[in-house]
Structures are given as C-alpha cells and as structure tokens.
Amino acid sequence: MERMAARASAQVAALKVPGNAEFPAIEPAPGRYVKAKEA
Secondary structure, eight states: OHHHHHHSOOOOOOOSSSBOSSSBOOSSTTOHHHHOOOO
C-alpha cells in the first residue's frame, strides 16, 4: 500500500450531486440493471 500511496495523486472529495452538464445522472444508484433478475 505504501508504494501505491507514493505514486497516487491527491485525493479529492466526491461530488454531492452525481453527473454534470455534459453527462447527467440517468437514475439513482445502483440502477435498475443491477436489480433486474436474470431471465
């Protein structure tokens, strides 16, 4: 872990609202594809 930490860039806080103007959030996580049953 120390080796990875030495090479990693600075950590940034997560966005409060998912998505942005170019890529808006489609639906809340985890999304219906995760909840769908296999046929």
